[in-house]
Amino acid sequence: MTTILFVEDEAPIRDLVRFALSRAGMTMLEAGDNAEAERLLASRRPDLILLDWMLPGGSGIELLRRLRRNPELRDLPVIMLTALAEEEQKVRGLEAGADDYLTKPFSPAELVARIRAVLRRATGADEQGRLRFDSLELDPATRRAWCRGHPLQLGPTEYRLLHFLIAHPGRVYTRAQLLDYAWPPDEAREERTVDVAIRRLRKALEPHGAQGLIQTLRGAGYRLDHA
Amino acid sequence: MTTILFVEDEAPIRDLVRFALSRAGMTMLEAGDNAEAERLLASRRPDLILLDWMLPGGSGIELLRRLRRNPELRDLPVIMLTALAEEEQKVRGLEAGADDYLTKPFSPAELVARIRAVLRRATGADEQGRLRFDSLELDPATRRAWCRGHPLQLGPTEYRLLHFLIAHPGRVYTRAQLLDYAWPPDEAREERTVDVAIRRLRKALEPHGAQGLIQTLRGAGYRLDHA
DNA sequence: CGGAATTGTTACAGCTTTGTGACACCCGCT
DNA sequence: AGCGGGTGTCACAAAGCTGTAACAATTCCG
The missing domain is CATH 1.10.10.10 (Winged helix-like DNA-binding domain superfamily/Winged helix DNA-binding domain)
Structure with a gap:
């Protein structure tokens, strides 16, 4: 089972994404901020991290940087979520080591497609996930x-x-x-x-x-x- | 036979869509508002729901949310219809879990193409919905x-x-x-x-x-x- | 060539996971 | 209130896996 960690402070968006993921046969772990995410990562290893750029108490990029410095978690694919207005930060996100980014608003289908694409790259699976x-x-x-x-x-x-x-x-x-x-x-x-x-x-x-x-x-x- | 539920209050548009669908070999169920749609869904299960954003007595997004919370209907694909002026709301439709959206005015061909695309992605029910x-x-x-x-x-x-x-x-x-x-x-x-x-x-x-x-x-x- | 280290192979006991039947509870119906 | 179907939980039985140890085979190296 593919597990996605979603770091996002707004609950409605979390619900939405959880729904989209579950329809695609994935499960979701949730964290409201960086600290919570790190606590979670200490015990569980998701297949991919979906990271909102704007977070209370430290932006997503901080978590991303810390991830990339951790040998255990360095290989985890990360998709950044940015609002349209934060266009320029997207660049910084990619520079910091995100594997892809997604601009809010996005469609569930698009989200799932991006996730699959990134996972495919990361694991070498083909189009059907094999x-x-x-x-x-x-x-x-x-x-x-x-x-x-x-x-x-x-x-x-x-x-x-x-x-x-x-x-x-x-x-x-x-x-x-x-x-x-x-x-x-x-x-x-x-x-x-x-x-x-x-x-x-x-x-x-x-x-x-x-x-x-x-x-x-x-x-x-x-x-x-x-x- | 593919059955589409069209939730739309304006009769002329309903006629138009019914015509487009019938030419594509689909049948259409009609509902003028949310309440009627839900009454219909209690007894019949269409293959896809075409949902106008603007509805008298509650916007389409409400129905959508309620659908997504119902385990029986959660898998039903939904396409949202929005007027051009409602562009930004389309965003909210997708966020609420629509599978796709269509902007009015649209061509019959485009409508049918979107429906086919969404159905292809969705579950493998046959023509009778079985x-x-x-x-x-x-x-x-x-x-x-x-x-x-x-x-x-x-x-x-x-x-x-x-x-x-x-x-x-x-x-x-x-x-x-x-x-x-x-x-x-x-x-x-x-x-x-x-x-x-x-x-x-x-x-x-x-x-x-x-x-x-x-x-x-x-x-x-x-x-x-x-x- | 001989011995030590490493890996292959097998068997088995213990444990975890799952199957199964029973039972109590809840809830709608009469 | 009594009844009955449906459901969740528990306890026990059965099945299937897995880790470990013990021994055989292989490789390495002097």
Whole structure:
């Protein structure tokens, strides 16, 4: 489920956007100001941040700057919301690292379209929101995955792991990173847990002729890459 | 047959639109004001609402807001009609959740094009406004549902749940989302409530040979999909 | 070549999640 | 007030996953 954090002080606009998002199959986290947003980000990680420019107690750009300095949150796509009269600030927003901007007033369809576009850029999904790599395909909306067109039977952990890997193909991740990114953030887990999950995932791919896609880098971690 | 509800107080414009729609193979329901529109919506479900901004006895936006709060009607696409002089109000229409708007005067071709575009984006109901998936069929207008032609005996909750699922087939929804979308928005409910409702719905489908249509995704939620 | 470190593989116990039936409550109807 | 259908919650049963440990295989390095 795609989760959007909306930082906006006016409640009616929040309601409206929540409605538009829910119709598009997304859920919304809300924050009324920067402080609240940061509190929220400490515990939850949305897929995208929708940030109003004008906020009580510090403008949105401040939050944006702080985000970009935080290694954990740096990759979060941000869409800035500006009123028509604030045209010039839009520029500053983009300079500060926003991925896109939207001028109020906007249509729900436009909002959703922008969000999808930005997310597509950020995650490498195609027009339908599907992720693809080599002979693999994964659809977050239906929570299904295929290999050469054959549906894969994946448990929750295997699915999350494949989802993460396919969204970041080619990169090497240590076991610790994978535990961070593809596991629920609850408690501590043995690093070898990852090995077993990788094994289970490989086993699920094998019967469909996808060998060697998940590579081991001795001493470093794992990587999804062409065989 | 696509049915459009046109809420508009000026008869000449109604005639004009009725003509344009009939040439495009659509039928039109008419209402002169909000009250009449709501009376109509109680018994019939159009595929789209064409809503004039200026109405005697309450502006169109009021109806729009009330629509959006009604779970049964929330998915109905709405196109707002505004006069050129009301340009700025169009903004408010979109903010209230209209899917598109049209500025008077407009050409018949433009009207039909907008309607088609919006309908394409909206849910996949057929010409009679019925929803279908696999062996299931559901008619929002009469609030009835069938499985392989056999009428289903559903309580209100089961009906709303099936309605939502069949309108969004294939997608996975968490228990929290289902509570949001298929339950009255009153108060808090236990998430396990969804399990029980799903169970009751499954039980209602079973006798008619529809097993496995409602799938459980461990750790994620439920999904309506081909077995 | 031998040993150490790293990773692959398997099995299993425990735990979390879900299915299921029962029950009490609410509400509209008679 | 009594009745009955519908709904939310709880408790228990069942199923499915997952983490861990233990052992095998592989790689690395001297």
